[in-house]
Amino acid sequence: MRSGPLTVLGAGPGLGFYVPAAMVARQASRARPVDLLAIESLLPPDKQAIVERSRLAFHRSFDVARMGQRMVKDITGDLDAGAVEALLARWGAEERRDFVVFSGFWAPLVARFARESGRALRIAHCHVDCAVSSSWGLAPQGGAEDVWFVRWEGRALNHRLDVCGRPPLPWVERSGRLLAHGGGWGIGTYRDRVRSVEPSRWPLDVLAYEPGDAAQAPPGARVFLLDPGWAPWKAGGDWFPPLGHLESGQSPVRIVRNADYPPLFDLTRTAAAVISKPGGGTLIDSLAAATPLLLIEPFGDYERKNGELWKELGFAADLAGWIAGGCSRDALESMHRRLLAARDRTPPYVPWGAA
Numbered sequence: 063m064r065s066g067p068l069t070v071l072g073a074g075p076g077l078g079f080y081v082p083a084a085m086v087a088r089q090a091s092r093a094r095p096v097d098l099l100a101i102e103s104l105l106p107p108d109k110q111a112i113v114e115r116s117r118l119a120f121h122r123s124f125d126v127a128r129m130g131q132r133m134v135k136d137i138t139g140d141l142d143a144g145a146v147e148a149l150l151a152r153w154g155a156e157e158r159r160d161f162v163v164f165s166g167f168w169a170p171l172v173a174r175f176a177r178e179s180g181r182a183l184r185i186a187h188c189h190v191d192c193a194v195s196s197s198w199g200l201a202p203q204g205g206a207e208d209v210w211f212v213r214w215e216g217r218a219l220n221h222r223l224d225v226c227g228r229p230p231l232p233w234v235e236r237s238g239r240l241l242a243h244g245g246g247w248g249i250g251t252y253r254d255r256v257r258s259v260e261p262s263r264w265p266l267d268v269l270a271y272e273p274g275d276a277a278q279a280p281p282g283a284r285v286f287l288l289d290p291g292w293a294p295w296k297a298g299g300d301w302f303p304p305l306g307h308l309e310s311g312q313s314p315v316r317i318v319r320n321a322d323y324p325p326l327f328d329l330t331r332t333a334a335a336v337i338s339k340p341g342g343g344t345l346i347d348s349l350a351a352a353t354p355l356l357l358i359e360p361f362g363d364y365e366r367k368n369g370e371l372w373k374e375l376g377f378a379a380d381l382a383g384w385i386a387g388g389c390s391r392d393a394l395e396s397m398h399r400r401l402l403a404a405r406d407r408t409p410p411y412v413p414w415g416a417a
Contacts, residue, residue: 066095070083070084070096070162070413071162071163074100075113076245076249077245077246077247078246078341078342079342082223083188085223087301089224089412090413090416101165101167101168102293104146105137105140118272121247121248124250127361149171160413164188164190165197166187166201167197167200184207184414189209190342190343191212191341191368193368194364195364211346212345217371219349222409224350226323226328226350227322230398231331236332236334237265237332238264239264239265239333240267241266241268243269243338244271251339252337252339255337256283257280258382258385259337261280267285267286269285269326270285270287270288271287271288271290273308284307286329287308288326289306292304300319302320302321302324303325327350327351330347333353335354336354339361339365340366340378341365342368348372349401349405349408352401353401354379354394356379356380376400
């Protein structure tokens, strides 16, 4: 008999290492106690403020974001020592044994707990990208099961997440709109690239990350805002980022919260395609919703491989090539159908004791 809750560990950068963790935690919580944590919750306030500033800087400049990616380091030494000791003591008192880890930044602490507790732990290192991402490149090896949702080697689809509990929306019921975003932190060239899309043929939904983004959206686009005041380490009752609808650059006229999955997924599920860089979280949403991707510049080599994998499997096309080929609706429908078939044969990820 396993003791203690399932411990699910994520991280804030880009939200691709947090939102999938939150989805796994929420679904597992229906079967067993679950504790969800973001690594930034262990940072002192001044370091949390640096993360907040980095998020804004990365959103405003893709060059700054890529520079920051090259400077990723082990953050164990930046964590609040008192908070770390209190957390490890709590894990010990609660006899924690099962850990599902979505960020390599957590790996040193979980390895330390395994070493110091002397218990037999079950640890899953969950990779949402098809190749080793920045934080996992820093993680200690051994002592854990590597869970690859998708894998570059072998061009494999191993697991999916059943995000909303409903099947993908049939193609004939789709909105006929394109959704453009830059992942959880709004990183990339999507704001420039969407200007190449003819809005009379393909109406746009654009995700904003600060209210001023609305002024940069193409005329006629619907603009939605991820709550800029929300963060995984201060989420309160909101496990998933609330979504607002902006009109004419004003304050959000409607805020949507959802306790079970990210409200943004409802736009992904109804879209004909998503224009985005190929982040791991975006791949998870694409497969869950059977929604094709129109790809723009990736963020790092592992995202480049994500994009190449999705194109090889027939789930995506480069945005520029799709436009040059006439913005084919049939091409998107073919990708949707391949995603549907792949989704049907890919098992959902279910951690221990959550079935």
